[in-house]
């Protein structure tokens with residue numbers, strides 16, 4: 001182990017929701033590039049990096065060496081006129097945003113939380129919502145990563161362009177992401193409004209709201225007939241005080257409604273309908289990064305598919321009908337968002353914008369129905385799964401969904417011919433037999 005590294009030979013690793021656990025041979029936290037190179041070239045494989053461990057699939061898991069890179073700093077350099085910054089890819093979004101704000105800059109968009117590492121978010125095409133706003137990976141203008149041979153490789157538009165298009169969404173299969181250059185915007189404030197509405201109004205207005213609002217999404221509450229709209233518009237207005245967030249308490253309230261109903265779907269619907277008719281929404285102004293991201297402390301598991309917009313709202317109706325017919329145990333809201341298209345090879349948004357539908361199950365509840373009942377609906381409509389969320393697809397299905405999938409696999413094989421970064425899970429995704 002090189003200078004400054006720490007190792008832990010006895011740890012078990014578990015992801016955020018607790019549905020993935022492994023016992024790595026080593027967990028290492030290299031403090032510089034020499035220490036990282038030593039682990040990458042000499043450590044027990046497969047070598048995997050974990051960010052915040054917020055993926056629901058075993059993408060980060062390994063029984064070899066697990067690396068953590070959040071100790072390598074925050075913002076390295078800022079080009080204020082181009083609004084770009086090179087940052088530690090392992091840094092958490094929640095620490096990068098306030099640091100970037102000190103330079104008058106901000107991420108163009110963020111997802112529902114900002115706990116993730118930048119690398120984890122980029123590599124799985126993490127997205128927020130907004131018909132004109134792409135996933136985070138599409139705002140990356142350069143990457144520096146360490147390949148399996150220990151070489152540092154810099155990629156950008158015009159510098160190893162093919163690898164750049166492959167690497168931005170690549171699940172860490174091409175190497176260890178050390179630094180990323182992000183295209184930012186001037187820091188901005190948002191006007192946030194939330195309000196409740198019956199399902200037919202949510203579905204009826206969704207497409208026009210995506211067209212006219214900067215960020216728009218809604219959460220449908222199963223067994224209620226109601227959902228909550230969330231809209232953000234850019235504003236120059238002064239910040240206003242924001243009441244304390246009670247999303248966790250609201251989710252626990254939905255759980256209590258499920259538990260008390262004891263399968264009485266009609267009674268549960270009436271109770272929830274009354275609650276949503278009295279819903280008091282938010283109407284506040286604040287910093288973009290503080291309003292876009294929420295706190296999620298009630299653990300859940302999740303499947304999210306990205307769908308062609310024309311089919312998405314029919315798919316949503318089918319998913320709701322299925323859940324309300326067969327799954328009275330479900331109480332978590334169903335989240336519906338829209339993301340702009342891009343041209344990154346493995347981005348689910350490659351080739352055109354998509355509407356994303358996410359279903360959740362409380363962490364103590366079983367979620368096999370995601371695979372047996374929900375995923376077939378998503379797949380039939382041509383959906384592509386979120387790379388960090390639950391799905392059952394492997395090489396064969398994925399190569400049908402992504403025009404550049406096979407080319408991606410070739411580049412992966414050239415950069416990592418001995419599969420140093422290939423866990424059994426990734427080998428299955430990328431159609432490789434045998435791992436390091």
Ligand SMILES: Cc1cc2nc3c(=O)[nH]c(=O)nc-3n(C[C@H](O)[C@H](O)[C@H](O)COP(=O)(O)OP(=O)(O)OC[C@H]3O[C@@H](n4cnc5c(N)ncnc54)[C@H](O)[C@@H]3O)c2cc1C
Pocket residue numbers: 016017048049050051052053054055056059060061069089090110111112113115116117118119120121123124125126127128171172173175176177178296386387388389
């Ligand atoms: C509560 C919650 C809310 C979420 N909200 C959203 C949302 O709004 N939008 C959305 O799109 N997704 C969302 N997600 C999913 C989440 O954004 C992704 O799963 C993301 O990958 C998690 O980032 P992470 O830092 O935890 O990465 P991890 O899960 O730790 O890792 C993800 C992948 O990146 C690799 N990796 C991480 N760091 C590096 C590195 N430095 N070099 C090489 N490989 C690396 C890992 O090996 C793994 O393959 C949410 C998840 C949770 C639990």
